[in-house]
Amino acid sequence: MIKCSECGSNEMEGALYCSECGNSLLKGREQSTAQLPFSDSLTDPVPPSLLGQDFGAVSEARRVMFVIPSSGRRVILELDSEIRVGRKDTTRQLMPELDLTKDRGSDFGVSRLHASIQTSNRGVVLIDLGSTNGTLLNNYRLPPDLPYPLHNGDEIRFGRLLVHVFFET
Amino acid sequence: MATDFLDVNILGSRQAIAALDFSQLLYLLVEIRPGGRKKVEHHPLNLCLVIDRSTSMRGERLERVKAAASLLIDKLGSKDTISIITFSDRAEVVLPSSRLENKPPLIARVRSIMASGGTEIYQGLKAGVAELKKVPLAGRTNHLILLTDGHTYGDDEACLSLAQKIAPQGIGLSAFGIGSDWNDQFLDRLVSASGGQSAFIESANQVFEFLQKRIHGLGLVYAQNLRLMMDFPMGIHLKTGFKVAPFAQPLSAEFDNYHLGAVEGQTPLSVLLEFTIEPQLPGRNINLPLHLTGDILAYNVQKYISKQSFELAVVTDEPRINPPKSLTEAVQALNFYRLNERVWEDVEGGDLSQATTRMRRLTTRLLEAGHTQLAQQAYAESERLSSMGTLSVEGRKRLKYGTRSLLTQTINLEDND
Numbered sequence: 392m393i394k395c396s397e398c399g400s401n402e403m404e405g406a407l408y409c410s411e412c413g414n415s416l417l418k419g420r421e422q423s424t425a426q427l428p429f430s431d432s433l434t435d436p437v438p439p440s441l442l443g444q445d446f447g448a449v450s451e452a453r454r455v456m457f458v459i460p461s462s463g464r465r466v467i468l469e470l471d472s473e474i475r476v477g478r479k480d481t482t483r484q485l486m487p488e489l490d491l492t493k494d495r496g497s498d499f500g501v502s503r504l505h506a507s508i509q510t511s512n513r514g515v516v517l518i519d520l521g522s523t524n525g526t527l528l529n530n531y532r533l534p535p536d537l538p539y540p541l542h543n544g545d546e547i548r549f550g551r552l553l554v555h556v557f558f559e560t
Numbered sequence: 561m562a563t564d565f566l567d568v569n570i571l572g573s574r575q576a577i578a579a580l581d582f583s584q585l586l587y588l589l590v591e592i593r594p595g596g597r598k599k600v601e602h603h604p605l606n607l608c609l610v611i612d613r614s615t616s617m618r619g620e621r622l623e624r625v626k627a628a629a630s631l632l633i634d635k636l637g638s639k640d641t642i643s644i645i646t647f648s649d650r651a652e653v654v655l656p657s658s659r660l661e662n663k664p665p666l667i668a669r670v671r672s673i674m675a676s677g678g679t680e681i682y683q684g685l686k687a688g689v690a691e692l693k694k695v696p697l698a699g700r701t702n703h704l705i706l707l708t709d710g711h712t713y714g715d716d717e718a719c720l721s722l723a724q725k726i727a728p729q730g731i732g733l734s735a736f737g738i739g740s741d742w743n744d745q746f747l748d749r750l751v752s753a754s755g756g757q758s759a760f761i762e763s764a765n766q767v768f769e770f771l772q773k774r775i776h777g778l779g780l781v782y783a784q785n786l787r788l789m790m791d792f793p794m795g796i797h798l799k800t801g802f803k804v805a806p807f808a809q810p811l812s813a814e815f816d817n818y819h820l821g822a823v824e825g826q827t828p829l830s831v832l833l834e835f836t837i838e839p840q841l842p843g844r845n846i847n848l849p850l851h852l853t854g855d856i857l858a859y860n861v862q863k864y865i866s867k868q869s870f871e872l873a874v875v876t877d878e879p880r881i882n883p884p885k886s887l888t889e890a891v892q893a894l895n896f897y898r899l900n901e902r903v904w905e906d907v908e909g910g911d912l913s914q915a916t917t918r919m920r921r922l923t924t925r926l927l928e929a930g931h932t933q934l935a936q937q938a939y940a941e942s943e944r945l946s947s948m949g950t951l952s953v954e955g956r957k958r959l960k961y962g963t964r965s966l967l968t969q970t971i972n973l974e975d976n977d
Contacts, residue, residue, distance in 0.1 A: 392582070398921075403836070405585035405881070407573060407888055408895040411918075413925035417881065417888070498920040 452558035500524035500550030524550035579842035618675035643691035647684030648677025755821025780825030786854035795838035
């Protein structure tokens with residue numbers, strides 16, 4: 392049996408594509424994240440510059456909880472090191488801390504390495520890592536590679552996947 | 561000395577399989593071309609157009625079909641024969657089997673066709689076959705082309721058994737559905753007995769293009785009534801067969817034969833076969849026979865047999881799978897087609913959330929492969945599924961025939977002209 396790395400379906404030995412999700416089952420082949428038709432969001436307005444300003448970002452938080460309404464999943468992670476957001480890729484040995492594979496990240500246009508959440512001297516920040524379908528913070532599209540402060544109850548869209556964040560101190 | 565009338569090339573997804581405790585898959589891409597160096601000649605065509613003139617065809621549809629039929633008459637050569645049947649609740653012979661010596665009176669008859677009544681395909685097919693048989697079938701490419709926009713009423717089985725009866729007699733059948741209200745599964749089954757084409761003509765103004773393409777191919781037929789004999793070793797089963805070129809079409813088996821259709825000009829008749837192989841003992845060499853039979857029209861040879869085979873080793877360690885690109889692409893296209901079919905099975909089975917998930921996955925895969933237009937259609941249907949719990953009839957056909965045609969795009973078709 393071959394297990395599909397995307398959807399976990401069991402496929403017959405010798406199959407070339409997953410019969411459930413269409414993923415290529417040929418080993419070592421890399422595929423890029425598809426640009427979704429709904430990535431009109433790429434033209435959404437960029438938030439007014441928040442760089443260098445501190446609007447009271449969460450600085451005392453120790454842990455963060457991610458709530459993913461579409462799958463009903465909750466993930467709690469420590470904030471002591473960087474949290475990478477994406478989809479795991481076993482061939483590239485990439486294991487993001489917040490792995491959205493199970494939340495159908497691929498269908499929602501989440502890149503393998505989509506964004507990063509870090510604790511800086513200005514508090515907890517969200518950085519889009521140049522993802523294919525972009526990151527929206529409270530409906531503002533984030534320009535890639537720039538840090539934006541996160542607040543309790545913020546709404547983030549990785550591609551089209553909605554995630555709520557809550558902080559615990 | 562035997563002459564190789566057919567040039568057969570077989571590509572396999574793997575040359576060896578591991579001795580495992582469970583069944584495995586093997587894909588073969590079989591390409592059949594004319595053998596020898598003889599240039600493909602045009603053979604006389606014996607064509608019959610069977611035209612639906614039911615009330616729903618009234619207006620642009622019927623006018624476009626009539627215009628297309630007139631243009632065809634204009635294009636056919638003096639050695640060809642044509643007949644035209646219309647049907648609604650009954651069939652009428654608009655144009656009895658005629659040589660194309662004096663065209664204007666023939667075109668005038670086509671212009672006289674009017675729309676009214678219901679859709680009873682069988683009557684039309686039966687009358688069409690009778691017209692085709694008015695000339696000797698041997699040495700000609702005999703083909704019936706059905707143009708319809710609706711469901712037939714209660715005579716499906718009669719149509720299918722007629723199609724099965726005429727295939728061995730050397731009469732091919734193609735069926736074109738206009739608009740989106742016709743029964744795609746029925747038309748697929750109808751043409752499968754002869755290995756013909758069924759296609760979706762979304763807009764009436766494409767009728768001529770489809771007809772012309774089909775008739776161009778038929779005019780170049782080198783070999784016809786080709787069948788793959790299914791005589792495989794124990795434990796090896798042909799799961800599915802799909803024609804890839806000259807057009808994409810699901811194949812079906814009957815009496816241990818797979819009907820492949822015709823080799824048209826230098827374009828390969830290309831077929832994708834999916835086998836399941838039950839557990840095998842290591843050290844064995846499997847000889848998978850691929851025996852073809854058919855009539856070589858170009859040399860006037862009936863029931864020619866071409867015996868080919870594919871060798872597959874059974875080994876103890878896991879062999880690397882590194883299939884040829886053309887085969888991988890064909891399998892991927894077939895996978896798109898199947899994913900879309902499964903969405904429909906989900907919808908019909910009442911599992912809407914599964915259907916939505918699958919349609920979204922198909923969207924993603926189509927995008928990854930660069931098929932943007934189809935991906936947009938799939939996306940629109942996934943949105944419709946999640947908001948309304950249903951799909952559109954047009955969307956269904958666009959995706960079905962769109963993903964199907966991707967198969968043919970994986971083959972580099974050579975120019976026939």
